[in-house]
Amino acid sequence: MKAAILLFPGLNRERDMARALRLVSGNDATIVWHAETALPAGTDLVVVPGGFSYGDYLRCGAIAARAPVMEAVRSHAAKGGLVLGVCNGFQILCEAGLLPGVLMRNQNRRFICRDVYLRVERADTPFTQGYRRRQTIRVPVAHGEGNYIADGETVARLEGEGRVLFRYCDPDGLIDPNWNHNGAMNAIAGILNESGNVLGMMPHPENHVEEIMGCTDGRGLFEGLADHLKRAA
Amino acid sequence: MSRQQTKNANEPAITPDLVAQHGLKPDEYERILKLIGREPSFTELGIFSAMWNEHCSYKSSRIHLRGLPTKAPWVIQGPGENAGVIDIGDGLAVVFKMESHNHPSYIEPYQGATTGVGGILRDVFTMGARPIACLNALSFGAPDHPRTRSIVSGVVAGIGGYGNSFGVPTVGGQVRFHTRYDGNCLVNAMAVGLAEADKIFYAAASGVGMPIVYLGSKTGRDGIHGATMASAEFGEDAEEKRPTVQVGDPFAEKLLLEACLEIMANDCVIAIQDMGAAGLTCSAVEMGAKGDLGVELDLDSVPCREEGMSAYEMMLSESQERMLMVLRPEKEKEAEAIFRKWGLDFAIVGRTTPTLRFVVKHGGDVMADLPIKELGDEAPLYDRPSVPSSPRPVIGPADINPPMSNAEALETLLATPDLCSRRWVWEQYDHVIGGNTVQRPGGDAAVVRVLDGPKGLALTADVTPRYCEADPYEGGKQAVAEAWRNITAVGGTPLALTDNLNFGNPERPEIMGQFIGCLRGIGDACRTLDFPVVSGNVSLYNETNGRGILPTPTIGGVGLLDDFTRSATLAFKSDNECILLIGETAGWLGQSLYLRDICGREDGAPPPVDLAAEKRNGDFVRALILDGTAKAVHDVSDGGLAVAVAEMAMASGIGATLDTPHPGVPAHAFWFGEDQARYVVTVPAAAVRDILARAEAAGIHAARIGVTGGRAVMLADERPMAIDKLAAKFEGWFPAYMQEPAAEA
Numbered sequence: 006m007k008a009a010i011l012l013f014p015g016l017n018r019e020r021d022m023a024r025a026l027r028l029v030s031g032n033d034a035t036i037v038w039h040a041e042t043a044l045p046a047g048t049d050l051v052v053v054p055g056g057f058s059y060g061d062y063l064r065c066g067a068i069a070a071r072a073p074v075m076e077a078v079r080s081h082a083a084k085g086g087l088v089l090g091v092c093n094g095f096q097i098l099c100e101a102g103l104l105p106g107v108l109m110r111n112q113n114r115r116f117i118c119r120d121v122y123l124r125v126e127r128a129d130t131p132f133t134q135g136y137r138r139r140q141t142i143r144v145p146v147a148h149g150e151g152n153y154i155a156d157g158e159t160v161a162r163l164e165g166e167g168r169v170l171f172r173y174c175d176p177d178g179l180i181d182p183n184w185n186h187n188g189a190m191n192a193i194a195g196i197l198n199e200s201g202n203v204l205g206m207m208p209h210p211e212n213h214v215e216e217i218m219g220c221t222d223g224r225g226l227f228e229g230l231a232d233h234l235k236r237a238a
Numbered sequence: 239m240s241r242q243q244t245k246n247a248n249e250p251a252i253t254p255d256l257v258a259q260h261g262l263k264p265d266e267y268e269r270i271l272k273l274i275g276r277e278p279s280f281t282e283l284g285i286f287s288a289m290w291n292e293h294c295s296y297k298s299s300r301i302h303l304r305g306l307p308t309k310a311p312w313v314i315q316g317p318g319e320n321a322g323v324i325d326i327g328d329g330l331a332v333v334f335k336m337e338s339h340n341h342p343s344y345i346e347p348y349q350g351a352t353t354g355v356g357g358i359l360r361d362v363f364t365m366g367a368r369p370i371a372c373l374n375a376l377s378f379g380a381p382d383h384p385r386t387r388s389i390v391s392g393v394v395a396g397i398g399g400y401g402n403s404f405g406v407p408t409v410g411g412q413v414r415f416h417t418r419y420d421g422n423c424l425v426n427a428m429a430v431g432l433a434e435a436d437k438i439f440y441a442a443a444s445g446v447g448m449p450i451v452y453l454g455s456k457t458g459r460d461g462i463h464g465a466t467m468a469s470a471e472f473g474e475d476a477e478e479k480r481p482t483v484q485v486g487d488p489f490a491e492k493l494l495l496e497a498c499l500e501i502m503a504n505d506c507v508i509a510i511q512d513m514g515a516a517g518l519t520c521s522a523v524e525m526g527a528k529g530d531l532g533v534e535l536d537l538d539s540v541p542c543r544e545e546g547m548s549a550y551e552m553m554l555s556e557s558q559e560r561m562l563m564v565l566r567p568e569k570e571k572e573a574e575a576i577f578r579k580w581g582l583d584f585a586i587v588g589r590t591t592p593t594l595r596f597v598v599k600h601g602g603d604v605m606a607d608l609p610i611k612e613l614g615d616e617a618p619l620y621d622r623p624s625v626p627s628s629p630r631p632v633i634g635p636a637d638i639n640p641p642m643s644n645a646e647a648l649e650t651l652l653a654t655p656d657l658c659s660r661r662w663v664w665e666q667y668d669h670v671i672g673g674n675t676v677q678r679p680g681g682d683a684a685v686v687r688v689l690d691g692p693k694g695l696a697l698t699a700d701v702t703p704r705y706c707e708a709d710p711y712e713g714g715k716q717a718v719a720e721a722w723r724n725i726t727a728v729g730g731t732p733l734a735l736t737d738n739l740n741f742g743n744p745e746r747p748e749i750m751g752q753f754i755g756c757l758r759g760i761g762d763a764c765r766t767l768d769f770p771v772v773s774g775n776v777s778l779y780n781e782t783n784g785r786g787i788l789p790t791p792t793i794g795g796v797g798l799l800d801d802f803t804r805s806a807t808l809a810f811k812s813d814n815e816c817i818l819l820i821g822e823t824a825g826w827l828g829q830s831l832y833l834r835d836i837c838g839r840e841d842g843a844p845p846p847v848d849l850a851a852e853k854r855n856g857d858f859v860r861a862l863i864l865d866g867t868a869k870a871v872h873d874v875s876d877g878g879l880a881v882a883v884a885e886m887a888m889a890s891g892i893g894a895t896l897d898t899p900h901p902g903v904p905a906h907a908f909w910f911g912e913d914q915a916r917y918v919v920t921v922p923a924a925a926v927r928d929i930l931a932r933a934e935a936a937g938i939h940a941a942r943i944g945v946t947g948g949r950a951v952m953l954a955d956e957r958p959m960a961i962d963k964l965a966a967k968f969e970g971w972f973p974a975y976m977q978e979p980a981a982e983a
Contacts, residue, residue: 014581015489017405021673057403060489116398118668147402147668212670217691217803219676 008034008050013069016056025211029227039072053094070100088203095205106155112188116149124174132204135229141178142222144208151207153189171195249280260287281605288516295617298744299776306771320361322772331435333367335773336428336738336794342483343425347392352400352486358429360512366439367431374411375699375792379420398666403488408667409684415655421782426738428794441511443529443564450588454560458543461556471779490559497580506569513560521562532591537600541583549605624750633842635825635907645956653967662972682727694802696730703788705844710752714759715847721795726856727873729863730797737774742786752789766849806863808872809889813947821916822939825907832910851915874916880909896944898954
């Protein structure tokens with residue numbers, strides 16, 4: 006794994022992400038500043054971590070989506086390179102047009118930080134091969150704008166093409182509005198792009214990767230990626 | 239040495255009215271005249287008002303603060319710097335402080351709270367530490383007061399809005415409601431940072447002719463006279479003071495953090511001071527005065543957000559996210575490049591001088607020329623008259639007739655504003671960022687891993703204001719003892735504390751009596767528990783229309799765990815574990831929540847605090863945690879024993895059956911009395927005999943009071959209470975009050 010973590014001013018979970026990648030893959034990721042115009046040679050995974058890029062005083066992710074480094078990310082993605090966006094990263098990828106839809110204010114209009122349950126809808130992708138299909142995992146969320154919305158046609162396509170990878174659910178894996186804390190359409194927590202190489206998700210798997218900290222349900226995502234990239238190499 | 243007469247045609251003439259508007263008393267103005275030997279200019283008057291207000295000068299509190307113990311072998315820096323610093327071994331230091339932002343938060347809850355958090359974070363990273371946790375202690379008015387709901391909503395959103403964006407986990411704190419905060423809420427914010435012990439940065443400048451650099455956001459007209467406003471009581475005109483509240487920009491602060499830590503790592507910094515209360519004035523004076531140097535500022539170089547700002551406005555602006563630094567001259571270019579990279583303003587705005595004068599120039603004119611040491615050192619110092627609070631009667635357990643069954647009382651208490659779950663609050667704070675939060679909010683103390691471990695910090699914020707009101711001395715002791723106990727209950731060794739002393743108008747002798755009494759109690763507890771004060775903040779004049787808040791000396795405690803994986807939590811771990819009560823139970827109902835919220839009487843003397851017993855019992859419990867015998871631990875505080883056990887059951891979903899109360903203590907007093915120095919501990923049945931014998935040998939009261947198991951809490955001789963029903967009540971109050979459906983627990 007040769008991961009590049011993008012750093013826009015105002016992001017704040019880059020260190021959490023770097024630790025998770027290091028723990029799982031044994032390799033240090035490279036931090037790539039927003040003003041760069043190229044990714045480090047040989048980058049096989051681009052990660053856009055969470056935070057508040059440029060303060061998110063405008064629409065979340067709107068400014069970051071237009072930063073110089075995003076051109077390099079677009080071309081990486083166009084060549085089939087893997088891209089993972091978490092939380093603000095998901096918002097940025099949507100704003101950049103790499104993923105469809107938009108993240109709106111949480112239904113209760115408040116920031117919410119808590120552990121949520123996710124149902125892994127598919128296990129046959131590079132991002133989820135570390136899980137079983139329909140496995141329920143527990144990971145934290147921490148966002149004010151995570152309410153996924155897209156037009157009916159887009160959502161129908163996402164569902165039809167199996168591009169919803171994670172859905173908010175109850176502890177037993179059942180979809181229940183009471184467990185959809187932000188009110189996302191179809192309880193969508195994470196989606197793939199058309200070619201299946203770009204994932205955006207609101208929850209933070211990088212905060213649940215250590216046994217010693219009480220929960221390792223987020224590990225599967227990084228282990229799956231590491232394994233996939235090892236095979237590909 | 240020449241003394242330039244400072245005159246400027248555009249500045250208003252000094253009149254008694256103008257002096258009074260600056261919060262300076264006539265005798266304080268006389269003191270200024272004597273000190274400088276002439277009439278001050280308008281800008282100088284502003285500078286004096288900024289330096290000599292209560293908030294910056296501690297003029298009413300200084301002589302009393304001297305009595306607090308501030309030293310220990312592990313204390314690197316005590317009070318007097320931006321924050322306290324303690325050594326935690328391995329070459330690491332913890333930097334922490336708590337500070338109030340009460341007045342601004344009442345006037346403009348969201349921005350008041352955000353800038354409170356921003357200010358305290360700056361205090362910590364100014365010293366070279368990366369913030370790793372925030373806590374807060376919030377006191378709101380009565381739930382049925384018309385403004386309370388919107389203040390709660392704004393303050394909580396503001397704390398989250400700043401900390402979440404800045405990227406620091408907010409891991410713990412306190413929330414209370416009381417009618418005495420109706421017109422004056424309290425927002426006390428604490429920040430904790432981690433630094434290398436030999437790389438702490440201080441405010442004292444050194445070297446003559448060194449460049450003084452301004453960093454961060456631009457200066458605007460916001461917050462002018464904020465510190466002066468915070469040093470006066472409120473009248474009906476509180477709303478009109480809105481323009482004195484600053485506006486927070488967590489994004490700018492995040493950039494400032496990263497830029498500051500980067501230039502510190504590159505060894506560019508000689509001295510650094512954040513611009514907090516009284517902005518440029520206070521920071522520049524402190525840097526010079528602490529280094530025995532003069533300072534000359536050229537305001538033409540100050541980055542301004544608005545056109546045409548006067549010297550007076552620039553010197554008093556409290557615009558946020560700004561820093562002042564003395565750089566190593568040879569590193570100036572390097573430092574500037576780092577700041578430019580982070581998109582921050584960088585300007586050389588002055589030099590250090592050998593004159594011990596504070597000179598401010600603007601547009602070619604000298605706007606101020608004052609003796610720099612005297613601005614701080616010669617601030618008025620008051621030994622204000624005080625009267626001790628009159629003692630309240632001791633209420634015996636048998637004096638109170640229970641108005642309802644104990645089961646009903648427990649169910650009722652768990653759904654009261656002061657005892658119910660604070661989930662609605664802390665779920666708005668990102669408490670997991672950093673990936674180091676071992677124990678999240680809701681326990682006795684938060685536990686945060688240090689770097690990659692194995693060390694951990696135990697963090698808490700505590701005070702029981704109703705005890706302080708009823709008996710300032712015992713209340714002061716109790717605040718420290720409870721912080722110490724909460725750290726102990728997770729297995730931490732308490733190391734040091736920061737105090738945030740919130741009181742009413744010090745010009746009233748009864749308020750000074752409360753202040754002095756609480757400080758005596760805090761000092762005695764700190765000495766006995768070996769728990770020194772390393773930083774703090776005093777907030778006086780917390781009153782509206784002559785009615786003071788409850789005395790609220792918030793204690794922010796920091797403790798150390800050598801191995802965070804050994805920390806204890808309050809959740810029961812399994813069925814059939816024995817429940818032990820450590821500490822003596824006399825059934826003290828005076829000032830208890832049972833007496834107030836069940837019997838409708840806010841009355842009596844508060845529970846006395848036996849500091850020797852605190853130490854003995856706490857050390858005993860900590861040893862049980864560290865040797866792995868204790869499975870679940872919870873301190874007994876507000877609401878008493880039954881509430882503590884119910885919280886342990888709700889946190890785990892495992893029930894408990896409790897035995898008949900101690901002989902001689904009426905049941906209601908046994909379950910709900912608030913006797914101090916107590917813990918509930920669960921242990922394997924096989925270990926009980928040995929533990930009780932060891933306790934007896936150590937002179938510690940310990941008793942087996944029940945066993946875990948089932949799905950209900952059963953107080954002896956009472957009907958069983960299903961945990962899920964208790965939890966529904968416990969979790970229900972806050973969302974219902976804030977008019978929302980309860981969240982899934």
